[in-house]
Amino acid sequence: MTMIFAHRGFSGYYPENTMLAFQKVAEETKADGIELDIQLTKDGEIVIMHDEMLDRTTNGSGLLKEHTLEELKMLSVGVNIKGFFPRQTIPTMREYFEWLKTTKLITNIELKTSIFEYEGIEEKLIxxxxxxxxxxxxxxSSFNHYTIARIKKLMPEAKCGLLMxxxxVNVGDYAASQGAASVNSRSYFCLKEGVAADLHKHGIILQAWTPNDEELMQQLIDAGTDILITNFPDKAAKVIGR
Structure with missing residues (x-):
């Protein structure tokens, strides 16, 4: 059965990567899990945010990594979303984990180490x-596969996804060589004939990001995709028949 992960929380309707968006996944959807992104603050705290720059989703500006947690907590998140919501701030990993342990949801944590490697982030997270x-x-998961190698060294049993x-070519062989549990790719690659079968032959699952159209979701399911990472987990549940 295809699984559903809510991309940056229930981001189709609520400000992405906020506690509100995460909580709404549990309250309003039938998703199996949540996908989110982490970075390190100037003072070494793990926080949840996708962009390296603050400008798009907050009322701040500049690089996240150049601000302390105290400075970041003064900002409001969701300024790019239309609607009326309680004020949201950039969540810490600890805030999220305190909430996550009250649920049965899986969390796919993307380590945003492609531009800045954030030395020590893997050790702090594990x-x-x-x-x-x-x-x-x-x-x-990470686009930086060196990050995945470090995670596997710290926790060999960790379920790691190679973001692509x-x-x-020969994606199954490559993913298996890295000890990956999944390959997490753009939807169009997941639709390529033979990709899902190649991965499944190696015992590796295929995750697709970010299908938000119901027709595309159905195409991905038909192609053998195992997990849909979507902004609209409610739509995905409808397509799957939950």
Whole structure:
């Protein structure tokens, strides 16, 4: 059965990567999990945000990594979304984990280490996952496959996904060589004939981002995609028949 992960929370209707968007996944959808993004603050705290720059989603500006947690908490998140919501701030990983442990949701954490590697972020994250006892609920992914290698070294049993934004030949062989549990790719690559079968032959699952159209969701399911990472988990549930 195809699984549903809510992309940056229930971001089709609520400000992305906020506690509100995460909570609404549990309250209003039948999603199996949440996908979110993490970075490090200037003072070494793990926070949840997609962009390296603050400008698009907050009322701040500049690079996230050049601000302390205290400075970041003064900002409001969701300024790019129309509608009326309670004021949201950039969540910390600890805030999220305190909430996650009250649910049964899986969380796919994307480490945003493609532009800035955020030295030590892997160690900090794994230590926190173990502290909260969330080993079974947390999966990991990154476009930086060196990051995935570090995660696997720290926690060999970790479920890791290789994020891809390209056409990769022999993707099953490559993913297996990295000990990956999944390949997380753009929808169009997931639709390529033979990709899902190649991965499944190696015991690796295929995750597609970010299908928000119901017709595309059905095409991905028909092609053998295992997980839909979507802004609209409510639409995905309708397509799947939940």
């Amino acid at each position: 230590a926190m996952v173990k502290e909260y006892g969330l080993e079974e609920q947390v999966w990991y 934004d390209t056409w990769l």
